Amino acid sequence: MPRTLAQQWLNWGMGLSLAGLVVGCSQIEIPFISSSLNSGNSDEQPALSGNGRFLAFVSNRQGGRRILLYDLQQRRSIELPGLNRPGAIVEHPSLSYTGRYIVYTADDRGRPIVALYDRAIQRSQPLTLSYPGQVRNPNISPDGRYIVFESGSRGQWDIEIIDRGLNIELDKEEGRVEEGERGRVGE
Template sequence: MRKFLIKWWLQHWIFLCLCLGLLVFVMACSPSDRLMSSPGSLNSRYTDEQPALSGNGRYVAFISNRDSSRNLFLYDLQEQVFLPIPRLQNRPDAIAQSPSLSYTGRYIVCIVSDRGKLDLVLYDRVTQHPQVLNQWYQGWVRNPNISPDGRYIVFESSVHGQWDIEVLDRGSSVELDIPDGVPISQ
């Protein structure tokens, strides 16, 4: 009888250890620190890189592998929360890089690699609409930067067989990113 109890106890102990080990594994793999629209911290145990600060100093856009792929994240320094970026963030098979923010963070420009094709993407946080800006370019693009008011975007392009600086004017009719309706002093 004692032999039976020892065997029974040993089997249950092994089963309990396996269950606890599985629970610890699942908890360790869960993305618990990427809470969107709730308090969170900027730094994590994941790789966070390529930070860009809005002109007013309120928002930080950066690239992180928090979702097991390289995605763009937007963090509100004042409220200390992550902000959702619908239709831009977490696109399957897409890798974001080189973010840049306008003055109040309304406009985000970045490079998105979707199945090996590099796209220069402008995202408007008000309309929540991403727009590909380089569909007419034959070459590669890299290192975009948006002006504080959101009208101009500069980037590097290889359209002429070497890296050149391109300036894209979005036009005078574009809704500018200006704080409280007041133009930024020159």
């Protein structure tokens, strides 16, 4: 039975509307946007700063394992120039109180080392180049002075502590009173 021109246009219009609904409801991949926290990539090993503002994690965004830093307060990514070197494999970030210091393991020559990144000067420094054996799972104290990690130098996993000394700039928020700095009542 021949269709009228109006029926053909109506069928065509309904078909386009239905196709638009299907496309509009289907899942599409969203490209990585530097200001987003979650992505379609593998994001793992989260570490939270002591003040709860910053989140560091390992991600395979942009084609390689990198440590990323996210400001939870401002909801944006923070650049870390000098931390993620091409070819280096980074793991297990740990943050000081305000996120100034990031300690992590890096493996760029077949042997993992513990390294420290200072956001104030945008530079990493290796801490365990002279350690025999494997190292893993570093953590930094809230003030940034002490770093603990596991070391396999004696054929078993032991805990090692690095004291960065008294001459470092401690990580503490303005107005925050450290334990031991509080005066006693009546002093």
